[in-house]
Amino acid sequence: MYGLKQPLCFVDIETNGMSAKEGKIIEIAVIRVEPNGKESIYTSLLDPGSALPYFITSLTGISDADFDSAPTFRNIADELFAFLDGGIFIAHNVSFDYSFVKEEFRRTNYDFSPRRFCTVRLSRRLFPEHRRHNLSEIIRRYNIQVNDRHRALGDAKAMQDFFTIASKSIDKLTFEKQFHKLLT
Numbered sequence: 001m002y003g004l005k006q007p008l009c010f011v012d013i014e015t016n017g018m019s020a021k022e023g024k025i026i027e028i029a030v031i032r033v034e035p036n037g038k039e040s041i042y043t044s045l046l047d048p049g050s051a052l053p054y055f056i057t058s059l060t061g062i063s064d065a066d067f068d069s070a071p072t073f074r075n076i077a078d079e080l081f082a083f084l085d086g087g088i089f090i091a092h093n094v095s096f097d098y099s100f101v102k103e104e105f106r107r108t109n110y111d112f113s114p115r116r117f118c119t120v121r122l123s124r125r126l127f128p129e130h131r132r133h134n135l136s137e138i139i140r141r142y143n144i145q146v147n148d149r150h151r152a153l154g155d156a157k158a159m160q161d162f163f164t165i166a167s168k169s170i171d172k173l174t175f176e177k178q179f180h181k182l183l184t
Helices: 054-060 073-084 094-107 119-126 135-141 152-169 172-182
Strands: 008-015 025-033 039-045 088-091 116-118
Touching (some): 008 152, 025 073, 025 152, 039 152, 073 094, 094 119, 116 119, 116 172, 119 172
Parallel strands (some): 008 088
Antiparallel strands (some): 008 025
């Protein structure tokens, strides 16, 4: 797949704020695609240890009551680290999602520094004729069916679908060239 032997890990998170240093992940989803095409999914609500701002609840539908039996990030760190291990971390606006995941792993004494890839940058590079490249616009533009928008698994699946659409709508050589240029 794209000349890689590494799995692709499509990651989306929901958070209780905009800053990784002060905020926490409240939900994470990872769709891991092996080079042979086999997929596996990891998803979990995560108790942030504090009440959610009203804006977050209204956006995601996640409420404080949803955390009654949810683990903390520390509780799932080993399992999540193993699930992501060796994969390319792919996210829509990768710097945001990665900063939160990296910070949460740092708090649990993990050194997390995978290769990263941004689907916003991919959209801008491959489809410069479009002005907007946020996930809502991409979902609309490509008529991607999404269950649970602004929930981690729904958004991760939409991002994966866009990646697949992009890889099939551009000739293979151009797509692979851009993929490798954008891979950090």
